Amino acid sequence: MSDAGRVMDGAERFEADAVARGLDVEIVEHLExxxxxxxxxxxxxxxxxxxxxxxxxxHDGNFLFAxxxxxxxxxxxxxxxxxxxxxLRMSDEEMALDATGYQRGVTPIGSTTAWPVVADERIVGRRIAMGAGAAGRIAFIDADALVAAYGAAVTDISAEESPH
Structure with missing residues (x-):
């Protein structure tokens, strides 16, 4: 039986999109x-x-990645x-799943819709770790390559975490 009609899971979508965009990612399994x-x-x-x-x-119903x-x-x-x-508002888990196809390990890489990406300027010039499409997986990637692959806008969009 052919699996041509099979839908890829998040981890598979992540890896396929990374390859398609020429991104060199190192995927690491981790404990919760x-x-x-x-x-x-x-x-x-x-x-x-x-x-x-x-x-x-x-406000128009579309999404973006920050x-x-x-x-x-x-x-x-x-x-x-x-x-x-x-x-603008933060999406909840259900909205994020509908918008990206990811329940855990949310990332622009492999998202079911290629939403615009806005990257905080503090991530550039470094090797970063981010969700890899599934729980218990993290991807190490060059932030500059990620920004280039998605045509991300890079600017100051963050603030220090407020104390809890």
């Missing part, structure tokens, strides 16, 4: 972590080397100014 610091410790990297791929909903260093949070005023709209 309780927080970003624990994950960074597991991977022997700094929290800011982990990039969060946030799925942001625009790539933010791990220890920072999105600055809504800065992101709204870059995108040129007055209203």
């Amino acid at each position: 972590a309780q927080n970003l610091a624990e994950l960074a410790d597991q991977l022997s990297i700094q929290p800011d080397d982990i990039v969060k791929s946030l799925v942001v909903k625009r 790539l933010i260093p791990g220890s920072r949070q999105v600055s809504w005023p800065k992101l709204r100014a870059v995108v040129g709209v007055n209203k």
Whole structure:
């Protein structure tokens, strides 16, 4: 039986898209972590080397990816100014799944829709870790290659995390 009609899972979509875009990624399996610091410790990297791929909903119903260093949070005023709209909001899990096809390991790489990407300027010039399309997987990738592959806008869109 042929599997030509079979739908790829998130990990397969991630890998296929990375290859198609010429991205050199190193995928690492990791244990579940309780927080970003624990994950960074597991991977022997700094929290800011982990990039969060946030799925942001625009007022018109479309989405975008905001790539933010791990220890920072999105600055809504800065992101709204870059995108040129007055209203943006973080998507919930169901919206993110509908928008990207990813339940866990959300990333622009392999997203079922190629939404625009806005990358915080702090990620450029470094090797970063980000979701790899499935739980328990992280991808190491050159941030500059990622930005180039997706034509990402690079600017200041983050702020320091507020203390909890």
